[in-house]
Amino acid sequence: MAKKLSADLMLFAVTAALLGFGLVMVWSASSALAQEQHGSAYHFFLRQLGWALCGLIAMILAMRVDYRRLRNPAVVYGLFGLTSILLITVLFMPAVNDVHRWFRLGALSFQPVELAKLSLILFLAFHLERKREQVDHFLPTLFPALLLLGWYAFLVFSQPDLGSAFTLGLIACAMMFLAGVRLRYFALLFAAAVPVMAWAVLTANYRVARIQAFLDPWAAERRSGSGYQLIQSLIAVGTGGVTGAGFMEGQQKLFYLPYPYSDFIYAVIGEELGLVGAALVVLAFTLFLWRGLRAAWRAPDAFGLLLAAGVTLAIVLQAFINLSVVLGLLPTKGIPLPFISAGGSSLLFTLVGVGLVLNVSQHAD
């Protein structure tokens, strides 16, 4: 404990690089569209800049508060309570694009699902560390964990946001796996999840359409026009080639590509910066993964390990899901690219999470 407290600088550098890069790309992807839709080319960029600054402050705060002070039932359950309230109330907010996902306060919007991710990670780290010695016991250990996951997933799914519910499940599984839950439980969990997912997909036409669009975008486009998003995304990436069209030079980001500054910003990167830029993003996230997991590896306690690993995996898995969607490797989900996509609360909580990982990295033994 007498060790010098120093955070992982490389992790910090990767974070800063991704953040700065994200701002630049948001500018490129959104300026022309912002000019059209909001009368100012800076609309999305300035918001993103504001959120990034807030996020950085929050990150530094999170770094400075010893993560072990979070190992406190009041914090964990308090956050659980707050998250639950927000997730429930958001369902009664006016729908945007037919979903109840955002709180809007004037120009600001806030997605409680981002808080839910953090809350889930914190709860699982707290809970699984406490039940460390009986980690395979269903009732004391797994049942509460699955109950919380189920509760959050249900609320998120009600928005509806199947993609985020799926991400929550993925994070929870990764953390339970790390905590030492026996593999056969995952087989059971998997066996239980498949019918639920299948039901969720098959009962919503748009999800069926997304799956079809994923399987064969061109056929889906011809049949119902549902392949449009993916086709435009693939065209953007494909035309980028090795070196790209050049920064700000992309054609696809306007009109052709839906949400070029948020969920599909990676397509703009692929088009404008080519294989070089797109691959660098993958490498940056991989580096982030390794540095984050390194912090977890070196964490002095199970809480720190699970917290750091949970946050790192939440970010990187989300990133790779987003990249895979953009590249047509996964069906479309409304999942933003961490650090890079425009989106305030996502960026804020991502940076808070990074702050926690950096915090854990300071305590490496």
Added chain:
Amino acid sequence: MDRTRQSRLRLMFLAMGVTFWGIVVLGRLIQLQVFQRPAFERLASKQSERTLNLAPRRGPILDRDGRALAVSVDAESLYAVPQDVDDPEATAAALARALGLDASHRRDLVVQLGKTSRYFVWVERKLDPVRAHAVRELGLPGIGFLTESRRYYPKRELAAQVLGYVGLDDHGMWGIEQELDERIRGRAAKVVVRTDARRRPVEHVEKPSTEGHAVVLTIDESIQHVAEVELEKAVRATGSIAGFAVVMDPRSGEILAIANQPTFNPNRYAAYSRNTWRNRAVADAFEPGSIFKIFTAAAGLQEGLVTPDEVIDCGGGFVEVSGIRINDHGVFHQLAFRDVIARSSDVGVVRVAQRLGRDQFGKYLRDFGFGARTGIELPAEIPGLLRPTQRWNAVSLASLSFGQEIGVTAIQMTAAAAAVANGGYLMKPQIVKRLLDAQGRVVSEPAPVAVRRVLTPETVDVLTEILKRVVTDGTGRKAAIDGYVVAGKTGTAQKFDFAAKKYSMIDHVASFVGFAPASRPAIVVLVSLDEPKGAANQGGDVAAPLFSKIAEHALRRLAVAPDAEDRVLRPVPGEPALRAALTAPDPALSTVALDAGDPLLMPDLRGRSAREAAAAAARRGLIVELRGSGRVVEQAPAPGTELETGMACVLTLSPIGFQRRDEPGVGPMGATSQTELLRPQAPMPPATSSLGEGPQ
């Protein structure tokens, strides 16, 4: 500690697993951005570039002397970029005022201009200059012009069915416009509109059009014009429902005019009934009636089954064929065969056809080209209706002999008559003289095509004499032309009443087909009036005078020397030079040794034969009027006058010898006639001529 180790192991495992995912993503990037890039480039340009095909500049259609019948003129087309349009309502209102659009068009326009998802919409294509100027003056944002070309027919209705028109989609419809569309059209100008991020056209990459080929027709504008005017007058005077006239050069098969009534103005084709667009001369068949007796007579004479002097029993007005009574249109008893034709006895020709028999007669009809398309370069040509000989019934042979039970097209009829006129050759009718590329180079120039020889010159001579008698003493007296000997045949074909299933006693088609001058035919003219009304409405009453008017003008236009001179020149029958001049298309007839002169100056034509002088003047674009016969003694304009196309040229002729100064030896008429007729064998070298070298 054990638990921590397990967690760290699983941490490693997860790190590797997620890293592997990253590698998959990288692989996918390479696949998309390296290997599939060309395909995506194509997709991208497909959706971000729009290729607009602008109407290409069609090549002009010209008459045989290069006068424009159809031309392309620049026209401005108005487009809008909806995203740049500030206020669709106001813009549409302003445009509607400038363009003179009605309310429903204006509402459409508001919708079009409001379609901000489109970056390019046509507002109005091919504007006239006045409206284009009015729109330009408005200076509306988001509204622009592209230059296209518009078809314009400067002579309005002239040769409308020959020319056709150009539809909205820039495709030629009917006529030459359709038949030679590919050649005339040229390659469309392409404008590749590339859009910027806001989908506004930032650049137009224009691939210029190549102008299509120019088509030089065999049509002579002047003859066409007169044919149309006279036909229209005749149709109106007789109350006919329709009519046509075809003028052909029998030696080459070139069509000099095809006139149709009713007609239309191709500049405003949509304002006319679609019935008027069709060229009846090729697309419709008609029952020819008595004019068809020419071919029955030709077959009978050629086979030696009848002679002009043979007296035929015309049965007193009827004949029974297989128990069916065929009534003649008049009561005839004993007629010499020449009078059978001259007075158009149906029974008389039935007798001849019976001698021929169905197989032989059928063969002649096919040899004359009936029942088969002529292959003229006009669309929608039909083969007409001639049943195979096996399917003829008991009276078919008889009916056919006077032109019933057969459907022929005007073009077939004219070509068949031309085969009589030109000494026995069936010539393929030609409407296209040559194709020129945009630089004026000749691309193709079809040569006259003799399909087959149908008649011998001897048969032609005898038949011509008979057909002359039709005009001098028979049913076709009104076809006579002052100064020329005409051969021809009248026809009054009862129309088959399909409702009553019999031939109508009232409605008929009045026709005349003939050629002139009879001894050296320069033109064949077929005229036909559908359902003429009035007291005197037979072929000889209404069609023959129409023939006379059209043919007279055509002969003058072509500077064919009158037969008044011919009487003096007439060589002994059977003279080989005459036959040569008659039986084959004679190139010498159109190459006169006057071409050395400056075409812009009036040559000295004095002392020249009428034909030489008139041809020389006509080639310089003059409208020639010949007065008298013989050689040129006076001319106006005077030699050396600067000429303009269309000027009148009056040549006064006199049979009294005019000594050409450089040819003192040429004096007596007999010698001149020999020179004239033998010229193909002994052409006069231009160098020896002082003519055409300006004022002397």
